[in-house]
Amino acid sequence: MSDTATELRGREKAAVLLGYVGEDVAAEILKMLDKPVIRSVTSVMTEVKTLNREEVKTVLEEVKSRLTEEVLMIGGKEYVQRVLKKGLGEKDAQKLLEASKQATTFDKLNTVDPKVMANFLSGEHPQTAALMLSLLEPKKAAEILSIMPDELKGDVAMRIANLERITDDALKELEAVLKTQLNIAESHGHEVKGVQAVADILNNASKDTEQGILEMMEEQEPSLAEAIRSLMFVFDDLVDLDDRGIQAILKEISTNDLALALKTATDQLKEKIFKNMSQRAVQILKEEMETMGPVRVSDVEAAQKNIVKVARKLEEEGKIIIASKGGEELIV
Structure with a gap:
């Protein structure tokens, strides 16, 4: 050299x-x-x-x-500010920095093991559990709620449904608990749409968990249970879609998922699906369902949830219209 x-x-x-x-x-x-x-x-x-x-x-x-060094400096707060300003300009950079401040460190809860969270929350006051679950991603919250004691599930879900906004003081109290118990801290005020949060959680929960919680809520607060049901969209609700909506969904899903999902579907829904397929496609689907044999309920539910996700995605893209259970159409 x-x-x-x-x-x-x-x-x-x-x-x-x-x-x-x-x-x-x-x-x-x-x-x-x-x-x-x-x-x-x-x-x-x-x-x-x-x-x-x-x-x-x-x-x-x-x-x-x-x-390739084990420790690599990648900037810090001031570095990020400089990079954003140079890449986006002063105005857009400031907007992005302000938006990032809204993201709370409660996002870290999504990385905690569900069993650890369920055990931890089961020992806390139901209101504390409700506050924390409302801050999680629906899928994560559903997983945790499903393994919490049965006597707590309905109570916690109802408390989430009644939430509107978590105050700074409440978040600071949660922060103190997390700091000592799970080593998680720092946050800001957070708006919560309680009824929607429960609907999202139950949409991601198992059918048993969903039904158990809604039945309990119907006994104690029927109007609240109805409000949650009106915001939920489950596999059986596909029967209420128009033919164009069904056809759009069929283009996005696999034959295997559809065959699994229809295993426990009503005859009415099956007919709705078959009506929007070609005769050849229906024949292939029915043959796959017959040759599939006995399947686990969990596999059927997973396939149904996959199809519901596709329906929700198409709704968000404005490609289909899902009518709520209250009869109101949601146009995106």
Whole structure:
């Protein structure tokens, strides 16, 4: 290796790297540097006409070495602010930074093992459990709720349904609990649409959990249970879609999922599905259902949930219209 390659200064190494990666990439890198650094590096680049093979090799090896180190500094708050401002402009960067402040560290709860969370929440006050579950992703909350004691499920679900907003004081109390019990902290005020939150959770729960909670709620607060049901969309509700909606869904799902899902479907729903398929496709589907033999209920429910997710996705994209159980159409 030549002496020149080993004696390069920082700005000279930067100039070599920028010259090697090409104009487009170099331009993107320069956007993220401070003006004094840009002036220093570009002053060197204007003097360089050709790149020595040893110089390029040395610089690339140093970059590779730093990238493979166990500890790599990737910035920090001030670094992120500078990068966003340079990449998005002052106004958009500020908007994004403000939005990021709204994201609470309760998101970390989604990474905690469901069994650990269920055991932890079962020992807390039901209101505490309701607050925490309302902050989780519906699928995660459903998983935790399903393994909590039966006597708590309905109570917790009802408390979630009655939530509208979690105050800063309440979040600070939760934070204190999390800090001591699960080592999670920091948050801000958080708006909660309680009835919608329960509907989303139950849409992701097992059928037994869903039915058990709704039955309990119907006994204690019938109007609340009805409000939740009106926001839920389950596999059996496909029978209420128009033919175009059914056809749109059929284009997005696999024959295997459909065959599994129809195992426990009503005759009315089966006929609705068959009516929107070609005779050949119906024949293939029925043959698959017959040759499939006995299947686990959990597999059937998983297939049904997959199809419901497709329906919800198409609704969000405005490709189908799902009528609520209260008779109101939701147009997206």
